[in-house]
Structures are given as structure tokens and as C-alpha cells.
Amino acid sequence: MAGSSSSSIMDNLFQRTLDDLIKSMRLHLLTESSLISKSIEDIRREIKSTDPQTKSTALQKLTYLSAIHGVDMSWAAFHVVEVMSSSYFSHKRIGYHSASISFHDQTPVILLITNQLRKDLSSTNHFHVSLALHCLSNIATLDLARDLTPDLFNLLSSSRVFVRNRAIAVVLRVFDKYPDAVRVCFKRLVENLESSDPQVVTAVVGVFCELSCKDPRSYLPLAPEFYRILVDSKNNWVLIKVLKIFARLAPLEPRLGKRIVEPICEHIRRSGAKSLVFECVRTVITSLSDHESAVKLAVSKVRELLVDQDPNLRYLGLHALSVAAPKHLWAVLENKDAVVKSLDDEDSNIKIESLKLLMVMVSESNVVEISRVLLNYALKSDPEFCNEILGSILTTCGRNVYEIVVDFDWYVSLLGEMATIPHCQKGEEIEHQLTDIGMRVKDARLQLVRVARDLLIDPALLGNVYLHRILCASAWVVGEYIQLASDPLELIDALVQPRANLLPPSIRAVYINSVLKVLSFCLDCYINQDEDTAASYGNSEMFVVKKDSEAPELVATCEGSTYEQDEGFNPRHSTAESSDDLSVENDTDRVTHFSKRKFTHETVVSLLNRIESIFGSLTANQDVEVLERARNILAFVQLIKAEIIDNSGQNLGEKYTQVSTVIKSIRHAFSMELGPVSISAQGRVAVPDGLVLKENLDDLKAICGGDIEPPSSSTFYTGGPQFGTTLDGSSSNLLKNAESGPSNESTSLLEHRKRHGLYYLASDKSETFTDDYPPANDPKSNSNEADELAKLTEQSLLLKKRTNQMKSRPVVVKLDDGDVAPIPYKRPEPRDNSLSGAIKDVLLGSETHPSLSLDKSSTKRKGKKKQGTDIPSEMKENLGDAEKLDPENPNSSSKNKERRRRGKEKIVEGGESDQRGKKKSSHRHGRHKTHQRANSPLNVVSQTPVIPDFLL
């Protein structure tokens, strides 16, 4: 390649073309990056050449590198302008191409191309025009749009379709950048809807489809035009676009829905094009959901899609269902089988979509069944989807405080099962729900403890990092509800097992804390049982010796001694339950499940020894939490042990007096801190129990020497100490409380109480935040203590569905919020609605008032409105047209009158107040405009019937 009269002939001669560049890239002689940087060097030199060929080739290479390899080319902006202005088409093309990919609003040289664009827009060569339009469609800025609008206006009526449809498409970008262009171009744009050329119509409809995204209301007046296209057009592309437009317009104008529903159904029945059918279906279920027959037809089409071979169609079918779900749940239920089957699909899109649908279907009655199905799928699916499933089960079941869960024993076991699924990564959520249920649902605790025990004992779980949080929750649960456990010793073993060292310190700390709780419980039992035996010797029945896997030496089980043991944790339970409840629990839970060990002296001593040795090693732990707790527990053990061993020989009656006080206090301490939280449900529902509560508090006062008082009255919520403590805290707070408790107790109870109080105070703040259920609740429940019961019953009678649902359950489930929540729950909702409603009103209002033209879309409206008045010459033209037509058209005299009236309206905006309301007047107003536009072309008579039918 030679011969060009260039000063840098060498450059030109040896310049590598884009092809050469690509070839050398493919040869891999150099690494890609070095090749690129070398080419850039060449390009930088070549692009400065005065030879247009060299320059454009260099630019082409640069453009290529920029587009494919992400090389920055902003530095070459000026050269782009140079190449664009070349008179050769091939150069020009390269220039325009690079401009359209590299220029943006901030490119400084963009102003330089205005004239070039104008020149090309008015070129006689339609490819030149096309290049310019193309460039404009990509990079038009406010300035460019403003300056070139007149040229564009001319092109909109170009006789060359090739140019015209491009000009139409550019309008979109120009309107976006320069809304005032609407005034000039909108009319021509609408005229093009009438075009006989399908390509032009495609382009115009496409533009309107995009425009209607932003402010559909403005385009309502054009509905008749779109309707005509919907009925007449054979082009699927156009039909799809028109449907999209109608999907946005129909919700705004109910009468429109009635008109379009029939043609749409017709398309559904007739069309062979899947894309069109699907679009029709989507339009029906999104925007015409009130037209039952249409929806039925659409759903039947969806069913066909669901069983199709093509995964795309299956996916879209499911997608359509999920769109329909909120309003037409029956559609989903009808296709339940197909949905469940889709869970097994190899396509993850389809799986996720069907999972969503299943979750929509879940209700109180089928939650068990669906969860079972899902869990089975979770077991055999890949990790990602497995967790997707688990996550959605958890959220669905946990929604609105376990609204749909009736059988909590089942749900708790389900949570346990989830934890044992190998891919499970939902540790945090499961942890939260386990502790949460523990606190909220009293009746589930027994099962909870069982599940927690299984989880703690399962060695496989320790290996999974994601499950550590679940173990943490389990440890907390067993510690907290140890009195429900069948075998405390076994739990201690699980908690102190060597592999627990694998856990992160924070969880280790919870473990240690739970050990303390379990231990104190055991000791408490042991001492009580001794005391009781001492008091009523021989009354307790000794039962079979059971085998213990962990510590088989001397373990006796005493089933009959439940009563005496009840005494041991009485404080806790009597606070927790009314006496009725207690007896019920005695009848069922205790007797059947509560086979408690009779602790012998030897068991206890060996237990203490074991704990001592294990925690001895932890006193050198790096983590402060672990270290401190281990130290405390160690100190506690040593204290107890010393006395137990010392007193071993003495008389049963007098022994352990000191120890028992300490242990009792600790037990009390635990019940004081954690018990109330867990019983808040009771505390709120059955206020008469407050008496019991108070008694217990008095007890505690005596024991703690009144130390408990100051913090509780001063730092807790305003409504009395017993309610202060009954506030349901988040689990983390609970744990914190628990942490502070044991860390102090071992040395001096008194002091720690105070510290504990402070601690609680500190965490108090966060509690109010984490609490889902507004504290606004509490003052209420506190102040109205006496009335509360009556009120609650009233509510249960008055409040509708949801509350009833809540109410029916407390027999099974005591939800601490469920019972009180309806008050705050119900209230905010309507308030929110009215609020948002008001906002909507204001928004809609402002939209209908063109004067508040803050955003582009409304300025657009304004522009359109003004169009008639602003361009009087045009209007005159049209009126003139109509008048000319008068003699030939019998209808036109009346119409003409109308039109004149409209002319007045335009002067006094919105003054048309004859048959319609104001709102409609704006429609009419707009409609007349289109009417008018429709008139200027030939078919006056054929057009008119459509319009009045339409919106009137």
C-alpha cells in the first residue's frame, strides 16, 4: 500500500492494519499486554500523521483495542473529530464509530462535532446521514440535541425510510437529553404512527414504548393509535411493543382495559409466535387482572408453557405464574404439580423460580408438607440451591413471628434437621430462630432441648464452620432450659468434649457458660435431694439404676422424685407458669420425659473433678472471654468441691448449708436474668401471675439482700421491676447478661449484682433497637396491667383474620408478642397506608398539574400541552384542513363545533366542563389533539368512530 502523498511515507508504507494487529495478537509472539503497549506506541505516532489513511487506520486499531481489550482512548478524542470530518466514507465511518464508543457527556471536544453532524445529517447520501444519526443516538448531549433538533425535525418526514426510522429512533435520546425538543418533534413523531411503512411504525412504537416507561399517563391520549396498531398490525415485533405500552396504560384507565382485552385474547388464541403469546399473557396478568376470562385464558397458556420441552418456555411460564401469584393464587395452586416438578430441573433459573412459587403457596395447612418436600430436595441438590431452599424455608416460616407455624415441635425438629444437612450454610439464621423460639414459645422448649442435645452430641457438626453458630444456640438452649433435659450429665460431657476446642472463642465462651448453668443445676438437684431425703427420709422412691454411656460408675435414676426436684427449680417455674400450667406440665412433660438422675456424692465429685481438670487447661487461653469464664467456673468448682468433700462425712441435715446457699443464689441468679425474658409471654398474657412474680422477686430480695432492687427500679423500663425484666431482649443481650452473671458470681455475689445491673443498663439501649416489637408496646402493657386481660380478649374478638389466627394458637404456642403485638401491629399499618396514600395523592396530583414540571417527564407533558398553543401556525393549518373537509363530511359540522370549543379550552386550560369531570377533560383535551392529528391525513371518517368508543 503506497502512493498516498503523505509526508510520512515510511509510516504509511509499514503501518500495520487492524488485521495485522489482530493476527499478531493471535500468534502470541509477545504477551498480550506488551503487544498492546507496543501497538499503542505505534498508534500514538501514526495518529498524528497528516495522511488521512494512516490516521484513520491508527484510529481504527485504537478503537479495536479500546473495545476489546479495554485500552483507554480518551486521549485521542481530537483525532476522532479529525477522522470524522474526512470526506471519505470509510474514514468517516471509522471516525464515527470511535466517537460513538468513546465520547460521553464530559468529552470536551464533543462541541466540535456539531457542525460536522449537521453537515452529514443533511447529506444526500443516506449512509452518511445514517452514520451521523447513529452517532447521535449514542452520544447526544444536551447541546448537541438542542442544536440539531431542527435538522432532526426535517429528517422525521424524510421520504427515505432508511433515514426516517433512524431519525425516529434518535428522537428518544434527544428527548431524554433535551426535553424541549418534544415541542418541535412530537407531532411529526405521532404522524409517523400513521405511516404505511412497517419499519417506520416499528421504530415509532419502539420509541413510545421506551417513553411510556417513565410517565405512561402522558401517552394515554395516543391510545386509539396504539389500539389500531394492536388490531391491524401483523408484525409481531410491533405487537409486542404495543402490548408493552398497553400494559403500562391499562392500569391508568379502566375503560381502556375493556377495549383491549378482546384483541389481546384474540392474539393469544390465534398467534403462533410464542413471544407474542407470552407478551399477551404477561400483559393480561399484570395489567388486566380484573378480566377474569382473559386471566383464565392466560393461565391456561401458562400451563402449556410449563409442560413444554423448551426450558426457556418453562422458565417463562413459572415467571408468569409468580407475576400472577399475588392476585391469582389459584393459578399457582392449580399448577402445583408442575411447579414441584420444576424443583428438580437441571436449570437453576427454573429451580429458583419454582422455589419462589412454592413459598408463595405455603400456608398454615401445607407448611409441613411443603417443607418436607423441600428438605428432600435440599438434601440431594447442589450446595448453592440447597442453601437457597433452606434460606427460603427459614424466612417463610419465620415471617411475622412464625405466623404459619402451628406445630413448633415439628418446626424445631426441622431446624435440627436442617443443621445436619451437609451443605447447610444458614447457621446464623438457624441460630437466631432456635434461641428466638426458645424465648418465645414455651411449649417448644422441651423439643428444643432435645434437638439441641442431638446437635451438641453429633460430632460431625463441629467440623462445619457454618454450623458453629447453631452449636452456639444449642449450647445456650441446653444451658437455659436444662431443667427440661433428660440427662444433664450427658450434656456436660458434650459441652466439655475436647473437640469443642475447635470452636471459635466466642462460641466456646457460650459453651463454658452453659456448663456453669448445667453444673449449678446438677448441684442444686443434688443438694435439694439430699435435703429432702434428710427431711423426709425414705419417702423418695429409688428407681432403677440406668446405664450411663459417659460416666457409668454410679448413676441412679430417680423418676418418682420429680416432686422434690421441682422444689429445686421452683423459683424459676413458678415465675414461669401459673400453678395450672405447672400442674399440666407436671402431668405431661415431667412424668413422661423428665427422668432425672439421682446425683450421688460420687457422681458429683467426679463431675467436679472432671470440670476442674478440663477448665484448668483453659486458664491459659488467649481469649479474654474464654479465660475469664473458665477462671470463674474453676473458682466456683473449687469452692463447691472443698465444701462437698469436707462435709462428706457429716450429718445430712446440716451439710452443705453454705454451699447450698451459694448454689441457690446462682440458680436464682440464672432464673432472675434469663427466666423473666423467656416468660415474658406469660407475664404479658396472664397478668394475675404478676402476683407470683412479685412473690418471687421478694424472695430474691431477701436472698440478694436487696441488691437487686436499685438497678432494676432505676435502670429498667419505667413500668415496674417485674416488667422491666420481662422485656424480651434479643438473644445476644441474653447471652451478655449471662456472661456477666457467672463471671462475677463465683467470688462475691453482691458486688456483681451491681455490676450486672450496670451491664444490663449498658446493653439496654441496643435492646430497644434490636427489639422488633416496639417498646411503645410496653408502657401500654405496663400501665394497663389490670385491664390487659380484658382488653386482650376484646381484641381477639374484634380484630380480624390475622389476630384470630394468632389467638387460636396460644393454646399451643405462647407467643410473647403474638398476643400483645396485634395492638401495635394493627395500628401502624393503616397509618402507613394512609400516609403512603397521601403521598401518592400528592404525587399524582402534582403529575396532573403541568405547572409543577420538576422532572423531565412532566416537562414533556407540558411541552405537549403547549404544542398546540405554541405553534399556532400548525394549529391553524389543522383547523384549516378540517374546515376544508367540512362540506364533504356530514359529521364534521358538529365536530367542527367541538373543535372550536376546544380552541377556547386551550386558551382557558381545563375550562371544558361540560359532560365530564376535570380529570376526564384533560383526557379529552389530549384526545382531541390526536383526533386532530388523525384528521390531517386522509381518513377522517374511518378514524372518528374509534375514538369516541374508546374512552367515552
Added chain:
Amino acid sequence: MNTQGKPRLAKFYEFRPVEKQQEIIRNVFAVLCSRPEHVSNFVDAESIFGADARLVYKHFATLYFVLIFDGSENELAMLDLIQVFVETLDKCFRNVCELDVVFNYSKMHTILDEIIFGGQVLETSSTEVMKAVEEISKLEAASSAINLVSKSVSSWRSR
């Protein structure tokens, strides 16, 4: 882009800085290559492109053809559009393969520009597109003939 994640042709209808472009291409590829054969061609692209963005792709031999679009387009229609594009390429290059795409950077753009104009679908008939593309090629050849035929153009025409 090809099955190794190398972009072969990319066109953005809204300006994105080049780094962002590369990142988007990488993200899209990461999504695509994780999908098995014979599954649906739609991907929820909201994580990459923001709300309401959908992605349709089609896999031909060593190439992925990807289209990103919003709620104003029909999914199945977009799938058809990829088909139209590929058909046109096929007519243009006779049995199009990845190499054709690699070596005909500017012709690819010509074709694409005929079909999609400023982000809007303008032409859906591959014969119409072919007509226009051929005319443009002729025009280019004519204009560069004065310049004694640039190498790149001549190599186009030899195909």
C-alpha cells in the same frame, strides 16, 4: 465473547468507562460459564446491571452471544434477535465461525448497527440487513479505492 471469556465484540449503548466495560464482561462471563448446556437462556442480570436488567444469551460453537435488555423488551423476541444476528453473520461470511468474528471487527459492527440502533431494535429481517451491509461495504470500497484499496477492506471482500 468466546467460551474462554475473551470478548470478541462488545457494544455499549450507554457510556461506560473502559474499566467498567471490562468488569461487566468478566461478570457476565462468570455467570455464563457456570451454566450447564441445555438450560434456559435467560439470566437474571440485576446483580450486574441494576434493577430490571435481564440477560439473554445463546451459545453457538465457541461463542456466546449475549444481549442485555430491560422490561421494554420481550425475552423470547430477544432470543430471536440473536438468531437474526447470527443468521445475518452466516449469510455474510458463509458458515460463520469465531475467526470471522475476530477478523472482521468493523464489519461486525456494521451488521450490529443495522439491527440495533442506539439501543433499539430497528431491523429484524436478515435480508434487509444484508442489503444495507453490502451497500455500505460497496460505498466504503469505493471511497477507499481512491486511496488504492486499504488492506483491511480488501481482506473483507475476499471473504
